[in-house]
Amino acid sequence: MKPFTKILPQFKDVKLVTNRDNYEEIYQSEQQSHSAWLLDETELIWEFIEELAEADDKSSHDKPLNLYDFYIAYNLKFSSDVSLLNKSKVLQSGLKDFSELLNAVIRAGNGELNILVTSDKLKLKILQQFIYLRIFLPVIVDGQTHNQAAGEVGIFGTKKAGKSALINALLGNEYAVSSPMLPTPNKVTYSAANKDAKEISLTYKNSAQNFHTVNDLQKFLTEKNSLANKNSETLDEMTIALPDFPAFLNGARLIDTPGSNFAAGKGHADIIQKTLVEVPNAVFVMNYSQYLTQDELKLFDEIYKQFNNAKVKRPILIALNRVDEIFDSEESKSYERVADYIHYRLTALGYENFLVIGVSVIQAVYFDEITRLIEPPATFFERMINYFKKFFVKPVPLDEQLKKLKTDLRGTDKVSVVVFVRNILTDFEDFHSIVINNVRDLQKINRINYLKCLLHNFIQNR
Ligand SMILES: Nc1nc2c(ncn2[C@@H]2O[C@H](COP(=O)(O)OP(=O)(O)OP(=O)(O)O)[C@@H](O)[C@H]2O)c(=O)[nH]1
Ligand SMILES: [Mg+2]
Numbered sequence: 001m002k003p004f005t006k007i008l009p010q011f012k013d014v015k016l017v018t019n020r021d022n023y024e025e026i027y028q029s030e031q032q033s034h035s036a037w038l039l040d041e042t043e044l045i046w047e048f049i050e051e052l053a054e055a056d057d058k059s060s061h062d063k064p065l066n067l068y069d070f071y072i073a074y075n076l077k078f079s080s081d082v083s084l085l086n087k088s089k090v091l092q093s094g095l096k097d098f099s100e101l102l103n104a105v106i107r108a109g110n111g112e113l114n115i116l117v118t119s120d121k122l123k124l125k126i127l128q129q130f131i132y133l134r135i136f137l138p139v140i141v142d143g144q145t146h147n148q149a150a151g152e153v154g155i156f157g158t159k160k161a162g163k164s165a166l167i168n169a170l171l172g173n174e175y176a177v178s179s180p181m182l183p184t185p186n187k188v189t190y191s192a193a194n195k196d197a198k199e200i201s202l203t204y205k206n207s208a209q210n211f212h213t214v215n216d217l218q219k220f221l222t223e224k225n226s227l228a229n230k231n232s233e234t235l236d237e238m239t240i241a242l243p244d245f246p247a248f249l250n251g252a253r254l255i256d257t258p259g260s261n262f263a264a265g266k267g268h269a270d271i272i273q274k275t276l277v278e279v280p281n282a283v284f285v286m287n288y289s290q291y292l293t294q295d296e297l298k299l300f301d302e303i304y305k306q307f308n309n310a311k312v313k314r315p316i317l318i319a320l321n322r323v324d325e326i327f328d329s330e331e332s333k334s335y336e337r338v339a340d341y342i343h344y345r346l347t348a349l350g351y352e353n354f355l356v357i358g359v360s361v362i363q364a365v366y367f368d369e370i371t372r373l374i375e376p377p378a379t380f381f382e383r384m385i386n387y388f389k390k391f392f393v394k395p396v397p398l399d400e401q402l403k404k405l406k407t408d409l410r411g412t413d414k415v416s417v418v419v420f421v422r423n424i425l426t427d428f429e430d431f432h433s434i435v436i437n438n439v440r441d442l443q444k445i446n447r448i449n450y451l452k453c454l455l456h457n458f459i460q461n462r
Helices: 023-032 045-058 098-108 120-132 163-171 214-230 266-278 294-307 323-328 335-348 361-374 380-389 398-408 415-432 439-445 448-458
Strands: 013-016 035-039 071-074 083-086 089-092 113-117 139-141 152-157 188-192 200-204 207-211 238-242 253-256 281-287 316-321 354-358
Touching: 013 098, 023 035, 023 045, 035 098, 045 071, 045 335, 071 120, 083 098, 089 098, 098 113, 098 120, 113 120, 120 139, 120 335, 120 354, 152 163, 152 266, 152 294, 163 188, 163 253, 163 281, 163 361, 163 448, 200 214, 207 214, 266 294, 281 294, 281 448, 294 316, 316 335, 316 448, 323 335, 323 415, 335 354, 354 448, 361 398, 361 415, 361 439, 361 448, 398 415, 398 439
Parallel strands: 013 035, 035 071, 113 139, 152 253, 152 281, 188 238, 281 316, 316 354
Antiparallel strands: 083 089, 083 113, 188 253, 200 207, 200 238
């Protein structure tokens, strides 16, 4: 998978916050050029952003500081060697802190950059800063070779966190049943089908059956899940082999699990525990707007014990889901404020070795859906024609295409997908001044891509 360095408009320079109280200086500076701000490690980003928001309220400026687009991270001091590489050529070594690293990255431009460090701990710390700044660059620990062999990734979370939706977002199609009503009643493993397989195949209770379309599979799963839900039961585990399995997973299997705090009881907890000991990689899905509930904390602790103990040390990826709700909420005008707050809370409780990354799973699923509707999968020949058409036919702007889709789909449940995507695009225009005119450019604002890159870089074998 090609690492990408550009998702949202990039800052042009790097500035240190030297005086935390100087709102006016920051405000003026931001008006002149969009910068990456770095805060001393002894401070707290989430607190600082809250202060900026308060200062904004008190200030006499007509236009507030755009906290949606305020890029901030910690200026980590490096006590061991950190280098910036272009492919495998060293561009700069002996970098002494994060600001030096960032300046070197900006100077290097858009090459195939990566960062070389000497410890796993520093790798995670640097990656977390990149996530805050919405850049993705691979960070490699010197001497470690990435294990490309297939492992498993368990997706865990409390009920309705968006686990099944995340499975769909990662797999690029709506295989899993994701719904406000129906809970997932079992462990479901999604794997790559054999090379020559054309159909989706599902193994359940030792027998296999094939499905011609994703819809057929959804129908079957919905029926099974509804029945289990009606009887408050769990189901036996299922394995689903997909011919269309995404390459970034390196063949690793994705495992959907039930919600940990489901009222129906112990069955769910048993499935989660059993899966936790089996999988070498975990993604913990949390709700962005709830700031770490007791149920979430309890489950995180269970995951942590499996992944960080005397025998194993494996990083846990925390997907802070539903960041699309940011635009509805007055107080959380910044992804980084919430992500850093969760990071701070967990660190204060003694946890380490995890990354927090804000995502909107539903956005990712709907972007995929819209892309399929506007640009259905094409044969090689059709793709060639489309390629040449581009030179002669004026492209229709995405919003026009969406308006037409809405009319065409009237009366079907797909209309809500179009409405959702149009709202998101309006939000991006209003809050980030980003206008997306081409359906392919939806991927530029799709934060799930960070998670895909991280998974690509983290997946390990047992
Ligand atoms: N707004 C918003 N809604 C989301 C997002 N992700 C999931 N949802 C919604 O949340 C509901 C629950 O999603 P699921 O994927 O079924 O959640 P789950 O964690 O698998 O739920 P259980 O299997 O019951 O534990 C669905 O209605 C989703 O559409 C998101 O990023 N934003
Ligand atoms: Mg589910």
